[in-house]
Amino acid sequence: MVGTVIAHPVFGPILEQEGAGFTYFRRHAGSFELRTFTLVFGSLALLSLVIAGGFAAAGAWLIVPFAGLEIAALLTAAAVFLRRAGDFERVAVLGDRVVVEFRERGLAEKFEFHRGWARVVTGKSGMPALRSHGRTVEIGRYCGDEGRQMLARALHSRLGGHRT
């Protein structure tokens, strides 16, 4: 894809294509690297185990189950984090097609609409959505209300429903 990356003040990086097309891309907020993440949570779990092991050796073994519970909590948090880590949303207008791709909680989905038929509507949850031929997909998962409005306006001006 050829284009210029623009750091948009409201909804972040947009890849403006030459011509009428455009691509909007947002990731789930996150600055962790997997290595840092493993190091941090691993060191916490290890510290907890070492302390519990020390006390168990002194006879206070009932600390061990609580350290175990805590490690389980850390693992749960890690699982939730990892499930969300690669989440993203991409909305692209490419020639006659409008492509919506997203990965939410680890599950990826992709929708394609005909640019001439797709309409920007308000979805069930209040977010903007694209609708065509009975299919509706909400967009703007990872931006705020203002960002969603701007995304909806940007799309509206590029779709078949646009009236000037």
Place this chain on the structure above:
Amino acid sequence: MEAAHAHHGHQGHDDHAHGHPTGIMRWIKSTNHKDIGTMYLWFSFTMFIVGGIMALIIRSELFQPGLQIVQPDFFNSMITYHGLIMVFGAIMPAFVGFANWLIPMQIGAPDMAFPRMNNLSFWLLPPAALLLIGAQFMPGGGAGVGWTMYAPLSTQAGPAMDLTIFAIHILGISSIMGSINIITTVLNMRAPGMTLMKMPLFCWTWLITAYLLVAVMPVLAGAVTMTLTDRHFGTHFFNAAGGGDPVLYQHIFWFFGHPEVYIIAIPAFGVVSQVIPAFSRKPLFGYASMVYATASIAILSFMVWAHHMYTAGMPVEAQLYFMYATALIAVPTGVKVFNWVATMWRGSLTFETPMLFALGFLFLFTLGGFTGLVLAIVPVDVQLHDTYYVVAHFHYVMVAGALFSAFAGIYFWLPKWTGRMYNETLGKLHFWLSLIFFNVAFFVQHFLGLAGMPRRIPDYALQFAEFNAISTIGAWGFGLSQLLFLYIVIQCIRGGEKAPEKPWEGADSLEWTHLPTPAPWHSFETPPVLK
């Protein structure tokens, strides 16, 4: 800190709800870090009042020698729950409240990493508080075991002890969930360009505190569970008659208890490290050394626990080790005090209420630190152990340290939270009343301790009468001064003057430079890009 975009932090958005929830459900179901922070702070103040009333009962009884107002069992119960409620119900939640409000705004994140878990962390607190308060009404009254809950007192106490143990478990769960949330938020949700070494020091102090909490909370949970099983399930962990060891409890408790002191103090350091530069109109002196000093204090806090139990019996080599290790903590603490003073050096200082409380913290916490050094010396501690000198020492650390810092933080961020200014004259009056009455209440306790007055007794010998009367007057004055604080906060919320966008010209963290005042319902939906 400079940013590429300065105006994108406040578009409204919520993954879970698209309008602002209203009514009681706004608070019960809230996943908004600001709402949850507010709830933590109000909960903390409520428990501060409850714990404060208990303190006033204690001090009123001690106004004169002899038993005047309460029976010894009730007095002991007040001693226990005053400590537990102030530590677990007032001070810790206050700083978690600050963390909730400030960490996302200071790192450019939209919310905490796990908002629903954040909600649960808070809502575990009220039932725990009810258990602690309800324990007073159990048959036999509250457990008169002290906040340390030493065996065999705790293994023989009445049913109130079981409620207390349950409450501590709930508080521990809440703390662990909160800590995991804070660690993940700080490490994962920083805005682009917000490197760890650019974070405001408050975020650093909470990151380190959360580590401490995760490390020591299972130890406390294990200790109280072993107490429970000794009480009801025939185990003998702490029962010498059954082959157990009551001193083992002390080791376990203080392995938790000493880091707990820093769990309270380190976020207080963070707040003061935000306030002093703002009113000195200079960046914090020695930022990196502050981070390393904080981490050093946290690491050392695991290695000094037995200085609380020199008199419990330990080899002289162990006494020497713990004495030297404890004294070593003065080095990183000294670095911090030096840096705060150096920050003020040749700064354009002004003395608004937050700065006054920060300076109060600096003077009184340093004094509390010095008496800590005195107590670290084994032969001195053997004389002063379990006397009022210890009570004076830890109140200088906890009240003048943590509480004054919390007041500094509340006055500092109140305009950001409410969009309104507090009454500066009343704020200063609150500071001076608190400072004077605090010292009236607690400074004389050093003399009582040096003269040999034991702690945790409802009656005492006649020679202690004058200083006890003075201390009680100070305690009442300090307690009543806090009603003025409540008035100031309510007046600010309901009718304070509109706050300017940036009421403190020296404040330079993201919540002041990138967000409007008051902070919007949602902030930093799109992360700011920082240079």
